[in-house]
């Protein structure tokens with residue numbers, strides 16, 4: 841790879857050098873080109889995988905908490921934690937559990953407990969809503985589920 845790269849950079853764009861090469865060398869060059877292509881493809885693939893991992897993992901997905909429409913807190917989705925979110929008047933609460941890249945309300949002081957039964961959320965835009973507590977817990981950023989959104 842370094843050899844070919846060096847040569848390539850000296851004078852000609854690669855396709856020109858290839859055309860001018862004598863016939864007997866052509867086969868050799870072609871083989872090298874194939875190797876280069878293969879290596880290039882592998883490098884690209886590795887790079888893409890790396891970027892994809894970066895994007896899907898540490899893209900800064902957060903669990904945002906809204907009370908009365910106001911954002912009161914946010915937690916990184918990739919850090920396991922358990923927090924109790926009290927309503928402003930202190931009369932009720934939601935227990936928010938973040939683990940394995942998902943957020944879930946496991947307990948709440950609201951009468952209907954709908955938020956508890958909603959299950960875990962993990963994708964951008966998904967939310968757990970607790971109407972009695974006027975609390976919304978929402979995933980923001982990170983893993984945009986290309987499958988669902990298209």
Ligand SMILES: [Zn+2]
Pocket residue numbers: 948950951952953954955956969970971972973
């Ligand atoms: Zn609730």
